[in-house]
Amino acid sequence: MSNSEEDFNFAYLDEQTKRMIRRALIKAICIPGYQVPFASREMPMPYGWGTGGVQVTAACLQETDVLKVIDQGSDDTTNAVSIRKFFERVAGVKTTENTGKASVIQTRHRIPEQVLSEDQILVYQVPIPEPLRFLEPRETETRVMHALEEYGLMHVKLYEDISINGEISTAYAYPVKVNDRYIMDPSPTPKFDNPKMNFCPAIQLFGAGREQRIYAVPPYTKVISLDFEDYPFEASRAEKTCEICGATNTYLDEVVIDDKGTRMFSCSDSDYCNSQKS
Amino acid sequence: MYVAVKGGERAIDNAHRWLEDERRGDRKVTDLSVDQIKTQLSLSIAKVMAEGSLFDPELASLAIKQARGDLIEAIFLIRAYRTTLPRFGVGQPINTDKMIAKRRISATFKDIPGGQLLGPTFDYTHRLLDFKLLADGSIDEFEPGKDTEQMFQHVTQFLNNEGIIETEETSSSEAESPDLTRQPLEIPANRALRLQALTRSDEGFLLGMAYSTQRGFGRNHPFVGELRIGLISVEFEIPEIGFNIEIAEIEISECETVNQFLGSKTHPPKFTRGYGFVFGQSERKAISMALVDRALRWKELGEVSDGAPAQDEEFVLYHGDNIQATGFVEHIKLPHYVDFQAELELIRKIRKTAFEAKKG
Numbered sequence: 227m228s229n230s231e232e233d234f235n236f237a238y239l240d241e242q243t244k245r246m247i248r249r250a251l252i253k254a255i256c257i258p259g260y261q262v263p264f265a266s267r268e269m270p271m272p273y274g275w276g277t278g279g280v281q282v283t284a285a286c287l288q289e290t291d292v293l294k295v296i297d298q299g300s301d302d303t304t305n306a307v308s309i310r311k312f313f314e315r316v317a318g319v320k321t322t323e324n325t326g327k328a329s330v331i332q333t334r335h336r337i338p339e340q341v342l343s344e345d346q347i348l349v350y351q352v353p354i355p356e357p358l359r360f361l362e363p364r365e366t367e368t369r370v371m372h373a374l375e376e377y378g379l380m381h382v383k384l385y386e387d388i389s390i391n392g393e394i395s396t397a398y399a400y401p402v403k404v405n406d407r408y409i410m411d412p413s414p415t416p417k418f419d420n421p422k423m424n425f426c427p428a429i430q431l432f433g434a435g436r437e438q439r440i441y442a443v444p445p446y447t448k449v450i451s452l453d454f455e456d457y458p459f460e461a462s463r464a465e466k467t468c469e470i471c472g473a474t475n476t477y478l479d480e481v482v483i484d485d486k487g488t489r490m491f492s493c494s495d496s497d498y499c500n501s502q503k504s
Numbered sequence: 505m506y507v508a509v510k511g512g513e514r515a516i517d518n519a520h521r522w523l524e525d526e527r528r529g530d531r532k533v534t535d536l537s538v539d540q541i542k543t544q545l546s547l548s549i550a551k552v553m554a555e556g557s558l559f560d561p562e563l564a565s566l567a568i569k570q571a572r573g574d575l576i577e578a579i580f581l582i583r584a585y586r587t588t589l590p591r592f593g594v595g596q597p598i599n600t601d602k603m604i605a606k607r608r609i610s611a612t613f614k615d616i617p618g619g620q621l622l623g624p625t626f627d628y629t630h631r632l633l634d635f636k637l638l639a640d641g642s643i644d645e646f647e648p649g650k651d652t653e654q655m656f657q658h659v660t661q662f663l664n665n666e667g668i669i670e671t672e673e674t675s676s677s678e679a680e681s682p683d684l685t686r687q688p689l690e691i692p693a694n695r696a697l698r699l700q701a702l703t704r705s706d707e708g709f710l711l712g713m714a715y716s717t718q719r720g721f722g723r724n725h726p727f728v729g730e731l732r733i734g735l736i737s738v739e740f741e742i743p744e745i746g747f748n749i750e751i752a753e754i755e756i757s758e759c760e761t762v763n764q765f766l767g768s769k770t771h772p773p774k775f776t777r778g779y780g781f782v783f784g785q786s787e788r789k790a791i792s793m794a795l796v797d798r799a800l801r802w803k804e805l806g807e808v809s810d811g812a813p814a815q816d817e818e819f820v821l822y823h824g825d826n827i828q829a830t831g832f833v834e835h836i837k838l839p840h841y842v843d844f845q846a847e848l849e850l851i852r853k854i855r856k857t858a859f860e861a862k863k864g
């Protein structure tokens with residue numbers, strides 16, 4: 227196989243595969259938060275590096291789409307660059323770093339700071355789609371737990387956190403309940419991002435390639451972070467100001483800038499930071 | 505002031521160029537040809553074809569060259585290529601009775617009709633480095649005898665005549681033989697699906713699992729009833745012409761184990777079987793596969809599980825794939841600083857609360 231674009235179908239996957247993924251996506255949209263098994267394909271990038279997100283994006287992309295890819299909130303992290311280049315090559319779509327101009331945004335570990343709109347799709351890369359996985363390693367068990375809405379184990383875990391640490395000790399991949407039914411893993415985004423999922427106007431799609439699961443949150447769907455009345459959920463962030471743009475309401479990266487361990491804080495969302503500067 | 509480094513793209517390009525340079529190595533040494541790999545590293549090729557689930561020695565050789573000899577990386581290249589190929593149908597079941605074997609041994613009988621045929625095996629070599637190969641690789645050609653041009657009946661069939669070993673159920677429908685590469689894995693899996701997963705599982709993983717059964721974690725008392733390696737033809741029925749045509753001749757390794765079985769209320773005492781089937785000459789894997797297959801069959805044979813890892817279908821099938829495993833294990837080297845930051849904030853907060861409580 228040579229390396230020219232003509233050797234690939236548009237967006238790499240063949241049309242049969244895309245149709246299979248779209249069927250899973252439609253089912254996922256219809257049952258918000260439910261993990262739909264799908265016949266994940268082997269992609270030319272490793273499992274764990276966004277193969278699920280890439281397949282979902284490939285199934286959604288049309289020639290007129292404008293794609294943005296971020297990792298850790300930034301367009302310039304190596305894996306984001308690699309995935310963006312992949313779609314430039316195999317789909318020839320326009321790409322952008324501007325959140326507002328993108329029609330499809332593939333992300334790993336962050337939700338953009340800018341509020342998304344109805345004509346946007348946010349595609350999450352998901353490593354472990356099962357929110358109950360670290361409480362119960364068996365897929366055969368966790369599927370039954372979801373079917374019976376048997377979520378006591380999760381509440382016990384959160385309660386134990388509070389009794390040991392005085393605090394729910396989950397900082398990212400903080401579990402949510404979708405549409406009052408399924409407990410869902412929001413992917414490893416910091417819990418600061420959780421409230422952005424609630425009644426989000428954009429379609430949120432989640433792809434887990436290695437685990438062969440797709441799930442979704444349709445627009446304007448209730449997404450609630452699990453908590454207790456006396457220990458309400460808190461979307462925490464470093465209590466600092468971005469030293470580049472001065473933002474006080476964004477999620478911040480903490481950067482070590484010299485050998486003495488001096489720290490600097492700046493927005494994790496590089497596009498948002500740039501837009502605030504100018 | 506610190507400005508976030510822009511340069512991911514250039515860094516990646518440079519890394520790729522450096523990688524290519526290191527792959528080629530010292531330019532004073534002749535470039536390794538794909539033909540050389542194909543003809544002289546055939547056991548590496550067997551592994552890449554088996555775990556890549558694609559029988560194509562030429563592409564496997566190319567992948568090994570491109571991967572600098574890292575076989576998991578080569579398997580990954582093959583898998584990523586394979587996934588782009590259309591699936592045009594299901595071949596006819598392969599009949600290994602019709603194998604032209606170059607190796608065929610049985611550990612259960614001293615002699616067997618057709619005889620024991622050692623073939624090109626390392627088994628009785630003394631593992632002494634052959635320093636001659638450092639200087640000169642010239643080796644006399646070997647002509648195998650007429651023994652190697654015959655077909656052999658399976659050894660387990662001799663036991664079958666006595667009714668003392670279980671009979672294998674044959675299945676040919678697609679429902680009974682689902683395609684692991686086209687459908688999501690669902691547990692419980694039937695035996696056909698389990699065997700599919702095992703044959704493309706990592707050799708090292710299967711070897712460790714098989715070894716664990718021998719050491720008591722799900723012991724199943726195996727004998728190698730027969731191990732055979734050789735060529736078989738693959739046939740495909742073309743509906744338009746209405747008959748089977750041979751589309752390939754492939755080399756495979758097959759292992760049938762004969763396992764002790766004490767019997768239960770539903771199953772009178774009988775020998776049971778484990779089965780291994782792998783592309784190329786891969787007998788270590790074929791034997792391992794047969795042991796693990798047998799260990800996974802406890803439920804359908806009415807046995808009680810020891811709860812051993814090798815008997816745990818979900819554990820074995822979900823963790824044997826080296827491409828899935830290597831991707832996920834290695835992905836933790838990708839940036840995770842957003843999550844790390846969230847943990848930092850959380851731990852600082854919890855520590856602060858704890859210190860204040862101490863003081864107060």
Ligand SMILES: [Zn+2]
Pocket residue numbers: 468469470471472473492493498499500502
């Ligand atoms: Zn900023």
